[in-house]
Amino acid sequence: MPRPPLPPQPRPGAGAAPGRRPTLSYRKPQLGRDYWVKDDILPDAAAVARRCFDKADWELGAPHRAEPWPGMRSAAALTAGELAPVEAWVKQVTGAKRLWQQATPEGSTLNHNYVQLVGGIESGPRPHTDSLKLCRYAAVIYLSPDPLPAAGTSFYRLRYPDGALGGNFCSPPHANLREALGVTSLPPQAWSEDVRVDNRFNRMLLYRANLVHSASGYFGCEHEDKRMTAVFFWMA
Template sequence: MRAPDALTPAELARVEERARAALWLGALRPQSDAEMGISGHNNVQIVGGGEGVARPHVDSAKICDYAAVLYLHPAPPTPHCGTSFYRLKLPSGELGGNVCPPEYDSISQIPGMKHMDLTMWEEELEVPYVFNRLLVYKSDIVHSATAYFGWGHELASKRMAVVFFWKLAR
């Protein structure tokens, strides 16, 4: 489930200031509806354990340069449900890259990658889910929610996070 306008304008301004300061960035421009006809910026995502699986991806270069996630569940049943970052596992067993080449907007555009086998990816780093943690990263780094939780119908029992997408203002 997704819902827009998760944070108030004042809360959103604080998040954007923290993101800029943490990464030594200039002005950020939030992704908007006008771009590609979609918007996920400042949307809350609520996903239960039976509704989602880890799915390595990058966020489209057309809509953002940086992304962030703010974890909102105050008491997750495990910290192993945050965000993981991945490397491509080569046929030789060695690890390959962890970013989408700049000539592509997403991994699925790379020849041979449209229908990826999830075993092609090796988790390199897991950032644990901690209430109120803001994780900011370059959007071209391969990442995914580590895992989901909450098996009932109650929304409050599920993994809850606000997602943000920004372009560098030029």
């Protein structure tokens, strides 16, 4: 698939030149500043994984239905008691005083505290940012007991048709990539993987939601060997 042309990138933080679509600024994702990792986040992750695998109320996404998210998902991944220490850690490492779920004036929300199950043939990496209107931080907890380590989470930056590398995060006034780049989507070859965090059972990855990110990959064919994660979105 040919790559659509993208405009030259201005220096980080600069605005777009007149008549050109804005591009993204860049800074290398840094552990402890832009993303945080906590291993063994849940005291009884095996019980949580078993409960999530046994759920019956799954919603189907792509490729089964015309949805922007892949695989299948179900609400209430963690109980309130399980979620409380997770949020305490998020506040500790980010310095946030309060966390909450945001809604747009139209009522749109993100699917906070959902479990997502995606097989190897159901999807591939889909670099994106989460809307700044709805969250500041996002997170996953890897819940597959025997994961493919390379199928963790990656952070990406733009790659131009001439091979030059561009930016990796959205900033106001743009809430997401669609607003920042003026396109609804870009092909996979328009992105270059910058940093990858491996998939490890009971590892939590927390990151700034405006960084371009995606699952690095998926795995498994049967229900209980697919890539399973709990996903979270917080305004702070």
